[in-house]
Amino acid sequence: MLLPLLLKSVPESADDISDTSFRVDEVVLTEILVRQTSWTPAVPGKPARVDFFIGTPLRDYHTYIAGAGLQVQHGLEAGVALALLPAMRTGMDLRVDGYLSDTFLHGVKKYIDVFTQALPEFKTIDVKPLGTYLAKKVSGSSRCASFFSGGVDSFYTLLKGAEEITDIIYIHGFDVRLDDLARRRAVDEMGHAVSTELGVTYLAIESNLGKVLQDFGKWAEHAHGLAMLAVSRVLAGYVSEVRIPGTFSVAEQKPWGSWLQTDPLFSDERLHIVHDACDARRMDKVRRLASEPLALQYMRVCWGSVEGMNNCCRCEKCLRTMTSLHILGVLEGSSAFTLPLDTALVAQVCLPVKGLRIFPRENLALLRESKRDMPELERALTRQLNRPIWLARLRLKWRKRFLRWQRKLQLP
Numbered sequence: 001m002l003l004p005l006l007l008k009s010v011p012e013s014a015d016d017i018s019d020t021s022f023r024v025d026e027v028v029l030t031e032i033l034v035r036q037t038s039w040t041p042a043v044p045g046k047p048a049r050v051d052f053f054i055g056t057p058l059r060d061y062h063t064y065i066a067g068a069g070l071q072v073q074h075g076l077e078a079g080v081a082l083a084l085l086p087a088m089r090t091g092m093d094l095r096v097d098g099y100l101s102d103t104f105l106h107g108v109k110k111y112i113d114v115f116t117q118a119l120p121e122f123k124t125i126d127v128k129p130l131g132t133y134l135a136k137k138v139s140g141s142s143r144c145a146s147f148f149s150g151g152v153d154s155f156y157t158l159l160k161g162a163e164e165i166t167d168i169i170y171i172h173g174f175d176v177r178l179d180d181l182a183r184r185r186a187v188d189e190m191g192h193a194v195s196t197e198l199g200v201t202y203l204a205i206e207s208n209l210g211k212v213l214q215d216f217g218k219w220a221e222h223a224h225g226l227a228m229l230a231v232s233r234v235l236a237g238y239v240s241e242v243r244i245p246g247t248f249s250v251a252e253q254k255p256w257g258s259w260l261q262t263d264p265l266f267s268d269e270r271l272h273i274v275h276d277a278c279d280a281r282r283m284d285k286v287r288r289l290a291s292e293p294l295a296l297q298y299m300r301v302c303w304g305s306v307e308g309m310n311n312c313c314r315c316e317k318c319l320r321t322m323t324s325l326h327i328l329g330v331l332e333g334s335s336a337f338t339l340p341l342d343t344a345l346v347a348q349v350c351l352p353v354k355g356l357r358i359f360p361r362e363n364l365a366l367l368r369e370s371k372r373d374m375p376e377l378e379r380a381l382t383r384q385l386n387r388p389i390w391l392a393r394l395r396l397k398w399r400k401r402f403l404r405w406q407r408k409l410q411l412p
């Protein structure tokens with residue numbers, strides 16, 4: 001039975017959901033629902049758009065994906081990628097008001113097993129489509145797209161696969177807010193410049209999919225892979241392969257929003273999904289990019305960037321990348337980072353989780369291996385590592401508070 005689409009009086013957040021059923025005006029809802037509500041083909045000056053409805057105990061979501069390359073799909077595979085977290089978080093089965101390809105459904109069931117075993121805060125659920133179909137490879141489609149944000153992982157995957165990659169995809173509303181028009185423009189300029197240089201097509205996509213994913217999971221730990229997988233599935237038919245740049249090498253793999261073990265499970269005969277570049281560690285990637293003028297010009301690792309600059313040169317991500325490039329002797333020639341590396345700021349970097357300590361460790365190893373004499377930088381990296389996690393968290397908390405007060409009081 002499909003869920004009635006009614007306005008609900010519901011829990012405040014996913015954490016409040018302790019029961020697997022919830023009540024709407026005397027109707028007990030027991031399933032999450034996903035359906036496609038509209039498809040708008042592209043017209044000159046306006047890209048195609050697909051709209052989904054996702055009914056959950058928390059609220060109803062009206063989620064859309066619009067942009068270049070979108071195709072009419074026989075099945076509701078993209079909608080499933082968007083609705084899985086609400087289902088697994090609440091433990092409610094996912095009712096799909098549409099069809100799914102056999103291979104995709106088989107893969108998603110495996111995904112649910114792997115994901116819920118690795119992350120026990122999510123529960124095993126069933127996915128119930130109206131029916132299934134046999135997906136077919138689209139004849140003549142040999143395009144291969146790669147997600148591209150301008151960061152280290154994206155650039156590495158793109159340059160490594162330059163022979164096969166025909167398109168790069170950027171999702172507005174993912175790292176940059178949809179209403180942040182200035183930054184959207186800057187990202188599009190970067191995407192167009194890189195694609196022109198490499199002779200590939202830039203696919204600018206926009207979506208409000210972040211809301212439904214983040215209400216039921218954490219963006220990095222659980223959700224960002226599903227966002228890319230949903231977008232991949234609406235491009236099926238235009239492309240036959242999508243590459244998702246991996247963050248961690250094979251040896252470093254762990255349950256994560258985008259993960260070697262789970263991303264490929266959203267493939268079928270129509271679309272092959274690859275979690276890419278796990279043969280390399282981050283430092284291997286940085287080394288490769290250090291010899292690529294295109295990356296040194298357009299690399300974008302930072303989403304706190306300021307007007308007119310690709311990277312703020314002050315946050316942890318910027319400082320970690322700048323440190324590597326500085327040791328490799330190419331930072332000064334990189335127009336992507338317009339401010340010099342300040343070792344005092346490197347020393348002040350606070351790492352609030354253990355996993356982030358890999359970055360100063362890797363930079364220290366690179367420094368020692370390079371045999372360059374940079375005692376001040378070595379001390380700064382060691383200070384990051386020696387700072388207890390509790391102190392790093394406390395400092396970050398106070399920094400955030402200070403910034404809030406500064407904004408409120410409009411201090412310089």
Ligand SMILES: [Zn+2]
Pocket residue numbers: 301302303304305311312313314315316317318319
């Ligand atoms: Zn930054």
